[in-house]
Amino acid sequence: MTAQPDPIGEPSTRIIISVDAMGGDAGPSVVVAGIAESARKNPDIGFILHGPEETLRKLVAKRRVLDGRVVFRDCADVVTMEDKPSQVVRSGKGSSMWSALESVREGEASGAVSCGNTGALMALSTIRLRRLPGVTRPAIAILFPSRNPQAFNVMLDAGADVRADARDLLQYALMGASYARNGLDLARPRVGLLNVGTEEHKGRAELKEAHGLISDFAAQANFEFVGFVEGSDIPGDRADVIVTDGFTGNVAIKTGEGTAGMIGALLRQAFRYSPLSRLASVLAITSLNRLRKRIDPRQVNGGVFLGLNGTVIKSHGSADATGVSAAVKLAFTLAQSGFGQKLAARVASTVELTQDTVQRADEGARQEPEGRA
Amino acid sequence: MTAQPDPIGEPSTRIIISVDAMGGDAGPSVVVAGIAESARKNPDIGFILHGPEETLRKLVAKRRVLDGRVVFRDCADVVTMEDKPSQVVRSGKGSSMWSALESVREGEASGAVSCGNTGALMALSTIRLRRLPGVTRPAIAILFPSRNPQAFNVMLDAGADVRADARDLLQYALMGASYARNGLDLARPRVGLLNVGTEEHKGRAELKEAHGLISDFAAQANFEFVGFVEGSDIPGDRADVIVTDGFTGNVAIKTGEGTAGMIGALLRQAFRYSPLSRLASVLAITSLNRLRKRIDPRQVNGGVFLGLNGTVIKSHGSADATGVSAAVKLAFTLAQSGFGQKLAARVASTVELTQDTVQRADEGARQEPEGRA
Structure with a gap:
């Protein structure tokens, strides 16, 4: 050695x-x-x-x-x-x-x-x-294909730890914002806290507490806190960084991957369906390859341990x-x-x-x- | 009145x-x-x-x-x-x-x-x-587009309650299996318990307990228990019924919907990109409409309160x-x-x-x- x-x-x-x-x-x-x-x-x-x-x-x-x-x-x-x-x-x-x-x-x-x-x-x-x-708890941050101009959002924790309390979630917000600044070149990332609704009275107790903590630190840590976000915002454009515990984050990523995989398989099936659709797939191949590349997980392969x-x-x-x-x-x-x-x-x-x-x-x-x- | x-x-x-x-x-x-x-x-x-x-x-x-x-x-x-x-x-x-x-x-x-x-x-x-x-806790069951022959999986709880203990998860399994029998016409539905990995030692404590309870009841309640499943199995074909708490379930559904929406938007963009790709979209329109219908949430609109x-x-x-x-x-x-x-x-x-x-x-x-x- x-x-x-x-x-x-x-x-x-x-x-x-x-x-x-x-x-x-x-x-x-x-x-x-x-x-x-x-x-x-x-x-x-x-x-x-x-x-x-x-x-x-x-x-x-x-x-x-x-x-x-x-x-x-x-x-x-x-x-x-x-x-x-x-x-x-x-x-x-x-x-x-x-x-x-x-x-x-x-x-x-x-x-x-x-x-x-x-x-x-x-x-x-x-x-x-x-x-x-x-x-206290290191986290795994991943990049999720999104509607944002940078084409990806940061999401953490993606599964390092199944638990996270309010302080952990604050740390994830800080670390995720820092990662977005350096990995995605976003000067002032928008951070969202994952919940089941965007109203402030909703969700689990630790999330309400984390909402307060992250709000307090947003200005000092040079990110914008957009408050609670929902699952649909992970591939969306309301936030650049999605903060959640490792259990929810892991399920969300795998659900997104599984959904994308299912649609891809159905799309290939659709293009094989008839001579016309096979011809169409040949004509559209450049555009479709661009799309595939955009959402190909291999292009952004890598969870970062933070x-x-x-x-x-x-x-x-x-x-x-x-x-x-x-x-x-x-x-x-x-x-x-x-x-x-x-x-x-x-x-x-x-x-x-x-x-x-x-x-x-x-x-x-x-x-x-x-x-x- | x-x-x-x-x-x-x-x-x-x-x-x-x-x-x-x-x-x-x-x-x-x-x-x-x-x-x-x-x-x-x-x-x-x-x-x-x-x-x-x-x-x-x-x-x-x-x-x-x-x-x-x-x-x-x-x-x-x-x-x-x-x-x-x-x-x-x-x-x-x-x-x-x-x-x-x-x-x-x-x-x-x-x-x-x-x-x-x-x-x-x-x-x-x-x-x-x-x-x-x-x-104890009623649940909302939804249908999620999947690779299974019936085209949809049942998932619950989709957000009635952010908490669920092991007994609640057992009830969800029983109710979800019953719904799959009557709503999707599956004689013996396969039930999976959502976790961050399929190994039995993984995940939160209440999930390990629920794993034991659901195993015990599977035969009597006439469903097959496939054990732990992951987020990728929600649109997959390993199980017909996915059991989880309402927080995780709500995030998973919205993540799936958001991912499908993002891909749909990118696909429309791809087909508008060039004259060739616009022609392709015309040729493939029947196949693409069939695909759209297959994953269109409007076709299976409705969460059932169980x-x-x-x-x-x-x-x-x-x-x-x-x-x-x-x-x-x-x-x-x-x-x-x-x-x-x-x-x-x-x-x-x-x-x-x-x-x-x-x-x-x-x-x-x-x-x-x-x-x-």
């Missing part, structure tokens, strides 16, 4: 991404194909690749574009989709997933990408990289080369924008603000405002 | 549906157009129409197919979308919604249909029609005539199948079974069995 002698280019200009080659459904060849695609498009990227070195070297040797841009870390073990997170945390030290996170922990890489088991990756990331000060000391991207287990390349690109974009440092600073400042707010609330409305550090 | 002298056909053959003409976004003319559409397709249906009689009589007079098939109940008040349920329960007695439910309560009609405020309709229904014995003494259908507030007619058809189908009586019997039998199970469990733990009150 010591550093290999391979050159990885000029470290002063290249951004290094740590990639777990194992654990995805399609095996390491697809991961290597994915990083090759990224290397072709982006001269400023280098890789540390984790997995069985002999196998990986053979796969990399076939891709000339990767010459001199990959360092290997030999690991014999693989975390499977069936492994329980608790078990991986205890005995996963020899795995490619563990090793991929270690490169981020040691500062060798600016971010890690893995197609492996989500639960295990989150558990290992939390333990090895640690939470940012003030964050709230940790380091950037970790979870790629779909079933990602193909295009999907892996999209996840790598996201890791690169975030590294380039200095997202990790910005997020840490943002969360740290709001930890102080939260304490101020609580203290002021305790002291009552007539007390002297606290000086800020 | 006394019965009008109008004839409503031979009561021995016609099924009478009580319709709240007010409260929808489009006003009573759309509701009257909707019942006219139903009357045209179905000679065995008659209506009691609730709202301002003078207005309604004029609208009905324009539709010859409604001659002799409508009885009026004059009500001056309307429940608006902004009215709070608690307020409607206290002071909504003069409203068309209240009156529509009264016809079911009095046995004049086999079911009620309203396009009005969902929360108010559920609150009024619960108070006026009462819960079935053994049901767990009450009487059938109540909530139609979309924005429903057009086709949507209103679909809701009326659903009310008719359920009335014709004797759904109300069957559901009551099913729930009653499982109330005994639940008590037996609890008793057996207590005995198994070597405790003294409790005497039943």
Whole structure:
């Protein structure tokens, strides 16, 4: 596991991404194909690749574009989709997933990408990289195709934790807004809190409390709070960032994916129905491909783990080369924008603000405002 | 509010549906157009129409197919979308919604249909029609377009109550299976419990408990329990009935609707993009219309309130005539199948079974069995 002698280019200009080659459904060849695609498009990227070195070297040797841009870390073990997170945390030290996170922990890489088991990756990331000060529950943020000009909305938590209290939801709002600024280049993102109606009296108790907290912090944290939003707003244009707990978020994403998949299948059926409709599909193919690309989850493959000391991207287990390349690109974009440092600073400042707010609330409305550090 | 002298056909053959003409976004003319559409397709249906009689009589007079098939109940008040349920329960007695439910309560009609405020309709229904014995939380069941042969899955609760404990989820499973048998004509529906993964160790505590309860009752209640399902299974073909709490269910439905709406908008855009794609849309129009019809929510418009003494259908507030007619058809189908009586019997039998199970469990733990009150 010591550093290999391979050159990885000029470290002063290249951004290094740590990639777990194992654990995805399609095996390491697809991961290597994915990083090759990224290397072709982006001269400023280098890789540390984790997995069985002999196998990986053979796969990399076939891709000339990767010459001199990959360092290997030999690991014999693989975390499977069936492994329980608790078990991986205890005995996963020899795995490619563990090793991929270690490169981020040691500062060798600016971010890690893995197609492996989500639960295990989150558990290992939390333990090895640690939470940012003030964050109780890290979250997974994903991009959901939407009617907004930027074509995607941020939604979190997508399933890191099935629970979230009002404070967690506030943290998600702050982290999600920061991600939207750096990942989607939105100067002042609009944040919505997911509920079953937009009226303020509706929904669960923790949501009403979170509504108040997020309202209080919106101006300081430089986002606009649009209040409660509904499921239809996740692919909509009322907000750029949708905040919810990991149970609801996970169900919503999978419902959206399932609905899109069903419509796609019915659409293909419709175009096969008659000679006329088959002709139509040929005529419309360019437009339809543009549509497909717009809503193709592979184009925005990657859930970002937020709230940790380091950037970790979870790629779909079933990602193909295009999907892996999209996840790598996201890791690169975030590294380039200095997202990790910005997020840490943002969360740290709001930890102080939260304490101020609580203290002021305790002291009552007539007390002297606290000086800020 | 006394019965009008109008004839409503031979009561021995016609099924009478009580319709709240007010409260929808489009006003009573759309509701009257909707019942006219139903009357045209179905000679065995008659209506009691609730709202301002003078207005309604004029609208009905324009539709010859409604001659002799409508009885009026004059009500001056309307429940608006902004009215709070608690307020409607206290002071909504003069409203068309209240009156529509009264016809079911009095046995004049086999079911009620309203396009009005969902929360108010559920609150009024619960108070006026009462819960079935053994049901703590009534639920709203909706039909979601799916890959299954029957083209739709049942999902509940769609938003009657933001909470549900394990017993409530069991009741939803029983009621949903009964609805699928009578509404979708499935002899032995497959029931799935919505979670964030299909592994049995995953998810919230009440879901693990509900998993056990539903397993225990599946055989007796004549459905197949497929265990945990995910959001992607709501439009999928692994289950016919999806059971969840009203918060998650409401978010899932609206996310699915929003996703379908976004794809539809992008598809229209794609077909307008170039002369070739415009030509393609003309050639494919029949196939595309078939697809649109398949996933058109208006075709299956209507959430059914389950767990009450009487059938109540909530139609979309924005429903057009086709949507209103679909809701009326659903009310008719359920009335014709004797759904109300069957559901009551099913729930009653499982109330005994639940008590037996609890008793057996207590005995198994070597405790003294409790005497039943």
